[in-house]
Amino acid sequence: MAQKLYGATTVDVDAEGFLTDFAQWTREVAAAIAKEEGIAELTPAHWKVIDYIQKDFKENGQVPSIRKLNKSGVISTKELYDLFPGGPAKKAAKISGMKKPEGCV
């Protein structure tokens, strides 16, 4: 299994760089992954999304879809695309320490 060093933390990742063990996730790791994905700084708006994704995963065992993020009032689809440009669902999941989302929508 591949490993990656983010700051002072070494994490296990899959071939596409998604964390394979959420226990290794820290806020610093999140910020470092975000930088790699072209997001210079995680703002409170980003954290609101990340926190919700992690909470929802804990409750349902699934990374919430863009639709769910929108419907639950966390963030509108437009804003989500603005915050995580070039692939919001994948990038937000990656930064949140989740596996790659599997759904089609």
Added chain:
Amino acid sequence: MSEKIQKVSIIVSKGGLDGVYPGLIMANGARMEGIEANLFFTFFGLDAVLKKRMGKIKVATVGNPGMHMPSLLGILPGVSAMATAMMKRTMDKLDIPPVPEFIEMVSDAGCKLYACKATVDMFKLKKEDFCPQVDSIINVGRFYEIAAGGEIIFT
């Protein structure tokens, strides 16, 4: 890995749920991957963006071999509505939204939506008949200009 697709332009030419959804899912999926996406609605595919029709799109139970149902059954009143309701429930569980919400979602995702001029003229439609997400009514020539440099998918 081969070069990443940069842009897709998807033509939705068929009505009915099974005609409309594949194009919407592919366009939305493109945006989710950071791919530029355009949707071009033509012929009965226009139902997906017509205010009056977009909320009432059903799955065809007659003449649709994919339904695994004898056509005689399919003509009974309510059968198409029932099949549609069942399908919608399943899709909702998979987080696939109903057509009007899907149009809004794909538009919010940055996909551009266009209606086909020839069909609009044929059915005597006006810009006001379309949902606000439709950017404009364009002819085939304009479609090719917009699609230039990307992939074109016909559904």
